[in-house]
Amino acid sequence: MLARAPAKAAPELELKFQLGAGALEALEGSLFPRAQAKVSQLHATYFDTPGHALRDNGFSLRVRRKDQTFTQTLKHRDGGALFERDEWETRVEGPGLDLDVLAGTPAATAIADAALAPAFTVEVERRIHVWSSDAAQIEVALDTGAVVAGERRDPIAELELELLAGPPQALFDLARRLMDVAPLTLAFESKAERGYRLVGHDGVAALKAQRTAVGPKTAVAPAFQVIMRGALVQAAGNADLLRRANNPDALHQLRVGLRRLRAGLSVFKAILDADGLNRFRAETRWLAGELSDARDIDVFLQKAAVRDEIEENDGRAAFFRALRIAQAEAYERAVDAVGSPRFRALLLDIAEWIEAGAWRRLDDMPQRRLREGPITVLAAPVLGQLDHRLRRRSRRFLEIDAAGRHDLRKQAKKLRYAAAFFAEVFTEHPKRRDRFVAALRALQDHLGELNDMAVSRSVALKAVGKRNGELAFAAGLEVGRLTEAEAAVMDAADRAFKAYRKVKPFWPSSEGRNEDLNLSGRRLNRA
Structure with a gap:
């Protein structure tokens, strides 16, 4: 029966x-x-x-x-x-x-x-x-x-x-x-x-980040696991798509998954074992480096394609042929990376570390208390430190050089990822949270434009190589077109920073403004 x-x-x-x-x-x-x-x-x-x-x-x-x-x-x-x-x-x-x-x-x-x-x-x-x-x-x-x-x-x-x-x-x-x-x-x-x-x-559509299931009652250790699992799934899935075809969206979302992994390592540094933390920082940095040229060329070509009014000539055509060759070589490097034994080992090793790594067995009492405590104990100080640092370092934005702007952009991204990780942890002020995230998004958009402009110069130089004459001249003209609005974008970014500094944090300010989270002599705000 x-x-x-x-x-x-x-x-x-x-x-x-x-x-x-x-x-x-x-x-x-x-x-x-x-x-x-x-x-x-x-x-x-x-x-x-x-x-x-x-x-x-x-x-x-x-x-x-x-x-x-x-x-x-x-x-x-x-x-x-x-x-x-x-x-x-x-x-x-x-x-x-x-x-x-x-x-x-x-x-x-x-x-x-x-x-x-x-x-x-x-x-x-x-x-x-x-x-x-x-x-x-x-x-x-x-x-x-x-x-x-x-x-x-x-x-x-x-x-x-x-x-x-x-x-x-x-x-x-x-x-x-x-x-x-x-x-x-x-x-x-x-x-x-x-x-x-x-x-x-x-x-063949790229896999985007999913909302993390971390709430106010989640303990720190399982919160770390949930966040890292989601990022790992995003990275692994898009790597598989990239191996199937040179898909710019999959490449981009793979890089997003890697950044979320790296943000998770930084945000939860206080509970992690040093060996695992340092190893997976290094390995994710290696993979991001193998993917960066392909993504940079994709962005350059996407920006250039918008400018349909540009009259074609032999020099410009030759420059874009050189750029397409560089793009093919960059994708070959990216696909080789995600098809390599090193990448396959990285996926298995980091998955095992997330589930059963040495960080789960650290017996230092402050680390253990934090690991087993509610996520609010870690999330508020982390958000507060990242927020405080970005507000402080952005006050003279127009005086900061390109390298400093790039650093600010990375800090803004880390804060935005942390805000996404902990979006459901602090639920008392949903409108304040939405305004905070919207301000960060606007800020990141402008900083991203500035970064694209800065990167366009290096993309053009790599495509041209040691060649000069008509090809180099055409490359210079194209970079000039792509960066002509740089001053306006700088002003827009400065206004976005001012708007961001006016929004209130959505986590408890009494905890979130604590500059230090000391565990075993380590300062989390150096992550």
């Missing part, structure tokens, strides 16, 4: 990897021979409301056929978790949904009275092995197939490691062993998420 109520299984703990070229053959040839695998053909239909209410509330709902058995599964990922999902599973009689079994699950509220219909399908061949050691037992699944939505298909080539028994560390240890054998890239997008992207016609 079939079960009539869904059984909530223990949360899954798994790692998922995209298989690079030759990875499947390498794994089957050395560790997981196909002849020893338990092979099955899986066909899953995913269901949702017309407005995708399930997806919007963090659920996925499918009916999977395996041989002649049909299983209905509801999954839920909550709180920004990377590797754990709640799951409700029940046997059903056929390929359609059994709505009665959903009544006792959290998804019932999201569905309400809306109709559920097929959204997309997933078709895979799964080869399962069980890896056993003295410490753990891990299911190893190799999936090949496709996500299908109408006429659109997205190929699947994945490895999943699911912990059946033993400590979570065993998953990461096995993952490292397998990465020595085959090119594997840690991935965070589920098959359901890939299906929704395909349904939305945005299979």
Whole structure:
């Protein structure tokens, strides 16, 4: 007799990897021979409301056929978790949904009275092995197939490691062993998420930052994890898109994800172990450097494309040909970086550090108290320090040189990211918060324009190289056109700073104005 109520299984703990070229053959040839695998053909239909209410509330709902058995599964990922999902599973009689079994699950509220219909399908061949050691037992699944939505298909080539028994560390240890054998890239997008992207016609659309689930009752340690997980998912997802195609939006959002990672490291510096902090600062800085030339050229070309009234000539045409060549070379460098073993190792290492790094075991009493205390204890001083520093250093903005303006821009970005991280922590003054964020956004827009102008000169110089004459002259003219409004933008930025200095902080001023947060002799405001 079939079960009539869904059984909530223990949360899954798994790692998922995209298989690079030759990875499947390498794994089957050395560790997981196909002849020893338990092979099955899986066909899953995913269901949702017309407005995708399930997806919007963090659920996925499918009916999977395996041989002649049909299983209905509801999954839920909550709180920004990377590797754990709640799951409700029940046997059903056929390929359609059994709505009665959903009544006792959290998804019932999201569905309400809306109709559920097929959204997309997933078709895979799964080869399962069980890896056993003295410490753990891990299911190893190799999936090949496709996500299908109408006429659109997205190929699947994945490895999943699911912990059946033993400590979570065993998953990461096995993952490292397998990465020595085959090119594997840690991935965070589920098959359901890939299906929704395909349904939305945005299979190659860049992944933007999602709102962080950090509230006033969240403790500092889980707040750090939630924020860093979100940034890591954004960076990893856009890196995958960049490997598929030279997508300027994916490149930009990858850089945003990296900046959010770096901002998180800075904001939470007081609770972090020095080795991890310094290592991941260095590694994210390396990756950002590998991406910067491509982004700078993209911006130059985007700005130049707006000026359709410019008359074309041989010199200008030659300059833009040189710029396109430089762009292709810069993208090759960026794609090589996100396809490198160094990047693959970075994803796994930082994910492990976020989940189970040494920072969680630091026994210094002030650090421990802060780590286990409410986020308000850290958030207000951090916001106050960043805000105080930006206000103080911007008072003579028109007298600051280009390098100083660039530094102010980075400070403004860090404050804006921190304000986004903690937007739901301080909820007493929502209008004040909105005004504060709007002032920062306007300020950042003007500082970004100034930075684009400064960078345009170096972009042109790199494209021209040692060549001179007509090409160099054309480059100079183009830079002149792009920077002709610099004085006006400077004035606009100065006005934006004055407007920003008039807005009130949205966090408690008695705490937020504290200049120092001392832990183990370290000053947070030097982060």
